[in-house]
Amino acid sequence: MTRLPWPALAATALIAVLAILAPWLGLPNPVTMDVPHRLAGPSAAHWLGQDEFGRDVLTRLIWGARVSLSVAVSAAALACLIGTALGITGGYLRGIAEILTLRSIDVLLCFPPLLLALLVVTLLGPGATTLIPVLALVYLPGFTRVAYAGVLTARSQDYVEAMRVLGAGSGRIMLRTILPNIGGPVLVQFSLAMAAAVVLESGLSFLGLGVVPPAPSWGLMIGAARATMAQAPLLLLWPCLALTLTVLVMNALCDGLRDAVDPHPTYRPAARRLLDAIAPGLLPTPKAVLDLAHLTVEIDTPAGPIHPVRDVSLQVFPGETLAIVGESGSGKSVTSLAITGLLPGAAHVTEGAAFLDGTDLLRLPEESLRKLRGDKIAMVFQDPGSSLNPVHRIGAQIAEAIRAHRPLSDKAARAEAIALLRRVGLPDPDSRARAYPHELSGGQRQRVMIAIAIANHPSLLIADEPTTALDVTIQAQILELLSDLKRERGLALLFITHALPVVAEIADRVAVMYAGEIVETGPTAEVFLAPHHPYTAALLRSAPDEEGPPPVGIPGIVPPPTALPPGCTFAPRCPRAIPECTAAPPALRSAGAGRLTRCIRWNA
């Protein structure tokens, strides 16, 4: 609420003040003629020159603003008020109210707006007072439709239902809950309508159907200047310039207001910087499919750079599943995006290397990386619904994925697609290959995504929360399928999840992440049986298990990357913290065979 658009506000105020104060500015009378000096150029007495009757152009411009703007603003405001009210009642109450409001507005929309305006003006006669209702009528449908569309989205939101649960009446919900939430689009529509109304008013006046001469208006001025364009081209420039500037200022104002009434902060993403040319300094471990070393990711924010992933090193070996487990904000997904080169624009890798079979992915040009994705590295995401193209048959989508990386004939690719669908356990693959994504259930769509992922025999499969959106009986099927594929094809599987029981089921090794760092790694069974880091222990205690004691939460919240505590990031929530913990950030230290922990007290 604090970031008001001051420049636009000031410009609007200046225009408004000029228009309102026109009679008291000591300007010459806008209708006083001075025929001998007609079409005179700019001079000290007449800054912008004189028009075809010798009248002062600056005066007429300012007096014209009075007429043009008052007509446009009142018309847009009237249309906004009535249109939004109609749209909200129609959209919220539905039924008969919807027919009365929306359908009658639809009828109005059938008329071309200019024709409608011309018709009414012809019937009622020209003049500023007729123009206001005419223009309001023209812009009414726009407001109604925008408000209606907004309400249809807002009314199904939980917070609207929450008001109904509380017993709030319809009027209260429409005014207090829905109106503020559709305010943004309505404001944008207001700026468009106001700008368009200035133009249309000018147009109608130009046609002789708006403001009646000799009263000044921008439209009339443009019309008159057109006649003398050859002798005095500047006369055409001034009203057009005034019109354009006013419209721009109004658009800027409404955009600014829309942002100002939105309580969410807006972030501007910084331009992507080139990867820092730091020498990797490390040789890849020969055996690992993926060897990620000292990965650090930086995101530029208005408050300065933050590091959602710091110094993350891990290896995945063939035929092995490594699970990265962590809560939201732990950096587990950012890690996988960095490996695949899919980080959003504001984020970039500042340090580290990611060797895939000896190639450093982080220093690969985008083009080569693109060729690797879907080929040697494959990905499966959480939401199978949005990862598939809704307008193509699934068989064709798999065939396309194959042909993008291998020179196969269309027929061979399709045959392979069907074989893949059979492998991932889709029932009746020959006919299901012709199905569209919406004809499949969530579990079946995830099977299709897995088929696409394994289509080109990847060496690394990254699965980011692949079963989170699925039901528990379907999740069991998908986990079974993934571990079968891993065994059968010697895949290296990097499995990212927040669910500890899923880790226990599928992962050979686990890396626990907290606030952007790995705090513990090791073989899953050993880590879960005897965790060496207090965070792992606390996380295990908080996971509800069927047997065993009721879950115990971890007090406090994960520190945001903007405000990391000094020393160990878990110390403020740690039951075992001692003063030394906050002195310096602890390093990952070896804690038995194949195990690492980032805790100075692990064996204390």
Next chain:
Amino acid sequence: MITTEHLGKSFPIGGLFNRHALHAVRDVSITVGRGETLGLVGESGSGKSTVGRLMLGLLPATTGRVLFEGQDLAAARPAQMRTLRRRLQLVFQDPYASLDPRRTIGAQIADALVIHKLVSPSFRPARVAALLDQVGLAPDHAARYPHQFSGGQRQRIGIARALASGPDFLVADEPVSALDVSVQAQVLALLAGLRAELGLAMLFISHDLPVVRHLADRVAVMYLGRIMEEGPVKAVFATPRHPYTQALLSAAPSLHPERRRARTLLQGDPPSPANPPSGCVFRTRCPIAAPACASTIPALAGLTHRVACIRV
């Protein structure tokens, strides 16, 4: 306290010419007593959320009825319904969608006080502060907007809003499934504490069996709109009798895979609720289905531990 009798809900689907009914909920008879928590578990499309909405009177029942302290919700007059609204509340699943992004959380918590004229305007800030304190938030948070809070904190705000009107019956619709596991446990502990403190009756809707195991007194298992098994939590989890409950329990991943019971992996997907199988709705995926299952709709039979299966 709140009882449903043969509750059913169907939604019309299809176009002008092939209009038919989707039976989201069929023949659901359950009871939640004062201070008691009934866990309602099932997979997506099982109709568990619809049961919650029906029990709050947010949706009208197609068949059967909901009795709150003996009063039929469908027969309540608007004035009576307003009073009932105050006593029946809902905690939503999505802590992001359920709060109005444009208003401060204090104003949203105070809505119930304003609508039902519960406290005079001058005492409202104090009441809001007390509610925030009750759910473990600081009173000065009232002036902030929802986006300034984490998911767990938002869910606490949602709970404070539901408690503001002083309800007797609370429907919690997957209240922790959108939260991180360490935060989940905090919110579950909060719900359990409030239930004990306020004597709330609660319908706890969840797909997460271990969570229900720790919070609920009794549990009802739904599949395709029908209750398959219902009984005390301990009995249902220790000795599940319905083949669907058995499969559901064995499918849930466990922290101790080596100790888990033998897995009965269900084949295929649940059928569409628009076109459910005849007889027992589970028979198409059931490992012990017999021909008779296609012709008989099994009734929920038993005293405290009820099962709807002709094969047990």
